[in-house]
Amino acid sequence: MSYLRRNQKRSMTTLILILMAVVLSACQAQTVEVTRVVTEVETVTEEVEVMVTPTPAPEESFAGVTIEGIMRNSFIPAMNAIQANQAEVWGEETQGFADLTFSREWREQVAASIDSGAGGDISELFANQAFIYGDQLLDVSDIAEELADQYGGWYELAAEASVVDGVWRAIPRAYTAQAINFRTDVFEEAGIEKLPETYDELLEAARIIHEAGLPPAGFTMNQAGPNDSANFAYSLLWSYGGSEVLEDGCTVAINSDGTRAALEYMIELGQYMAPDVTAYDEGGNNRAFLAGEISMTQNATSIYWVAQQQAPDIAANIGHFKYPSGPNGRQEFVQINLLAIPAHTDNPEAAKNFLRWMMQEEQLSPLAQVGLTFYTPLLRSYDDAPTMPWNIDPVLEPLKGAADGGHLAGWPGPASRESAAAYENQTIVNMFASVLTGTDIETAVENAEAELNAVYSCN
Amino acid sequence: MSAINNSTRLDDLSQRAKFQRWWQTGLEREGLFGYLLLIPMLVVVLGLIGYPFVLSVYFSLTDKLLAQPDFQFVGLKNYASLLEDPIFIRTLVNTFNYSVTAVIAKLFFGLIMALVLNEVVRMRRIVRAAFLLPWVAPSSLSILAWVWMFDSQFSIITYFLNQLGFVEGKIAWLGQPALAMAAVQTVNIWRGIPFFGMTILAALVTVPKELYEAAIVDGANAWNRFVSVTLPHIAPVLAVVTLFSFVVTLGDFQIVWILTKGGPLNSTHLIATLAFRTAIRSADVGRGSAIAAFLFPFLMFIIYMQIRYLRRED
Numbered sequence: 001m002s003y004l005r006r007n008q009k010r011s012m013t014t015l016i017l018i019l020m021a022v023v024l025s026a027c028q029a030q031t032v033e034v035t036r037v038v039t040e041v042e043t044v045t046e047e048v049e050v051m052v053t054p055t056p057a058p059e060e061s062f063a064g065v066t067i068e069g070i071m072r073n074s075f076i077p078a079m080n081a082i083q084a085n086q087a088e089v090w091g092e093e094t095q096g097f098a099d100l101t102f103s104r105e106w107r108e109q110v111a112a113s114i115d116s117g118a119g120g121d122i123s124e125l126f127a128n129q130a131f132i133y134g135d136q137l138l139d140v141s142d143i144a145e146e147l148a149d150q151y152g153g154w155y156e157l158a159a160e161a162s163v164v165d166g167v168w169r170a171i172p173r174a175y176t177a178q179a180i181n182f183r184t185d186v187f188e189e190a191g192i193e194k195l196p197e198t199y200d201e202l203l204e205a206a207r208i209i210h211e212a213g214l215p216p217a218g219f220t221m222n223q224a225g226p227n228d229s230a231n232f233a234y235s236l237l238w239s240y241g242g243s244e245v246l247e248d249g250c251t252v253a254i255n256s257d258g259t260r261a262a263l264e265y266m267i268e269l270g271q272y273m274a275p276d277v278t279a280y281d282e283g284g285n286n287r288a289f290l291a292g293e294i295s296m297t298q299n300a301t302s303i304y305w306v307a308q309q310q311a312p313d314i315a316a317n318i319g320h321f322k323y324p325s326g327p328n329g330r331q332e333f334v335q336i337n338l339l340a341i342p343a344h345t346d347n348p349e350a351a352k353n354f355l356r357w358m359m360q361e362e363q364l365s366p367l368a369q370v371g372l373t374f375y376t377p378l379l380r381s382y383d384d385a386p387t388m389p390w391n392i393d394p395v396l397e398p399l400k401g402a403a404d405g406g407h408l409a410g411w412p413g414p415a416s417r418e419s420a421a422a423y424e425n426q427t428i429v430n431m432f433a434s435v436l437t438g439t440d441i442e443t444a445v446e447n448a449e450a451e452l453n454a455v456y457s458c459n
Numbered sequence: 460m461s462a463i464n465n466s467t468r469l470d471d472l473s474q475r476a477k478f479q480r481w482w483q484t485g486l487e488r489e490g491l492f493g494y495l496l497l498i499p500m501l502v503v504v505l506g507l508i509g510y511p512f513v514l515s516v517y518f519s520l521t522d523k524l525l526a527q528p529d530f531q532f533v534g535l536k537n538y539a540s541l542l543e544d545p546i547f548i549r550t551l552v553n554t555f556n557y558s559v560t561a562v563i564a565k566l567f568f569g570l571i572m573a574l575v576l577n578e579v580v581r582m583r584r585i586v587r588a589a590f591l592l593p594w595v596a597p598s599s600l601s602i603l604a605w606v607w608m609f610d611s612q613f614s615i616i617t618y619f620l621n622q623l624g625f626v627e628g629k630i631a632w633l634g635q636p637a638l639a640m641a642a643v644q645t646v647n648i649w650r651g652i653p654f655f656g657m658t659i660l661a662a663l664v665t666v667p668k669e670l671y672e673a674a675i676v677d678g679a680n681a682w683n684r685f686v687s688v689t690l691p692h693i694a695p696v697l698a699v700v701t702l703f704s705f706v707v708t709l710g711d712f713q714i715v716w717i718l719t720k721g722g723p724l725n726s727t728h729l730i731a732t733l734a735f736r737t738a739i740r741s742a743d744v745g746r747g748s749a750i751a752a753f754l755f756p757f758l759m760f761i762i763y764m765q766i767r768y769l770r771r772e773d
Binding site: 108111115132133134223275276278279280284288293417420421424430433434437447450451454 | 610633636737740
């Protein structure tokens, strides 16, 4: 009996210890989360009060209707707060209810929702995803045309990302304007007076900085940091005349002189870059830049935004310039965010009303202002709107109109499922990363060609 | 009328009594009661594992694309095309490299952990609970801590290596294929050692003390006692835990996804991460399912060996 009791006591003690460990871990996680939320709320409350201005009331009533939205969780908390507030205003005006969920795994949630035909009356999409879902999305051509008439027309890129078989399947809400972020004080110290306009000039600037012993350039090239890496890799490839596929969208064309020239350039640039660029994740170059480890990198304006919030002295020394041009001109890769309505929605009219309303200037403009070009509208009237960041802050001026002449993955072929798959494989990024880590050019091209042949087919 | 009612009530009572008798007898019958207890777990296993698994195997034989309701049966085409895909071949090699290395290391360090813990007398319970922490801590949280430890700029590991004079400057832990693979294996080993340690420890405490006393009388040293007494006794547990861990490690996902997303240069992609990326991100459900199911025959063989071994032991 005593043996049994002793063992029971031991088991209980062990169980209690395990439970304590789990509870402690859970409490730790909860504390972090609560702290973050409190800070966010404090930070954005004032901004939100200013941003959510009275909006024109939607004409229709949707009493008792609830629409759900699966949205991207922005790293700028104010953007989520503003959208949540806007949804509330829409609900009050229409007697309906818009419930937006902001998630970091929003792409997976959208995929599950559309594939299963359940949930999500509004879905935020990314890059080529309108081509993945195709006719599983409602035709929103009428909204696209109205918006074009209202706001000076769309950039060409907008239609390229949204029109599937002649039908607008999504509304391109915004793109992430990228530029080369640089330290003005480092450039000054190195004696670089003219900002690089070509890749050769960029290389020269990187060389001068490196030889002066100043914080070097650091262009992310790693599949764990896919957005920044793809922006630089695709842009460089195209600007040197290379491409993964021909205009037909199916013939693999990576094995070209243009590709080899771009790879040679990358090897040369690599000599002057921070040695760990192939280890950066999506925030790696941000952290390195803010820590003073690097002085030049590809990025949206998140570095500038964080510096303004947390390190104003660094923000004062941040500048931007446009992606350079190469022998094939200035070709820039652009990442787009879109809003779509899944065809399975039970509330198509309410969803369309909400989508149309969210795209009005009163709603979109605050997002663009808070997003600091991270959320740049693809409608041309915003270029010269006095409220837009690039028309207010001279540091952001180079990002104005970055999508003009920009391309999606798979260019010069049309956006497609295959180009989305090749992008997800990070074939182009890995091709550049491999030459930075010692692979010879021919092997890198052969590997990329084999991977692309597994994705594209003309049959 | 009243007689009829009384008769009906009697019939009802008799039926209820019969049912109660049948139910009580049934509960007392071991076989039937066992099956009744199994039902909830069977529902969970069939609903949450069996159904998705069968569906996944079915999709792997089709050209199903994400969000497209129409698809066709294509036989083994997806599997055949995988063999020509350089990323998949690399992933296959990565998966075996990752699993074999990690399981051997976990077995080795887990055995040492168990042997040491078996000798600890003071504060035994606290020490044992502390060693369990890596295993019970939420994986996403602990892996995020490793992300910082392997950060190319702020790595504390690099800091100590610099301080000790082993290396100079930064180390791109997650930027070089060999280092990145070593990094993800390290995290898997760190998380897995407690499972091995505690399971082996449970086996160790069952080894009769008399056998050690007899071995000492026969002049056996510590190594001889380990090889001749300990190892034969814990061998069945070692075999089962190794096979079990191998199966689980082959399907690992979160460590790689959080640390490297399969990079750099696809050098840390595992079957699970590649299947996820192909089926969900690239929207090719048929091909993604084929990747996920590719190792199924191999895993079935391991499970068959495991069950056979357990039966033999019984």
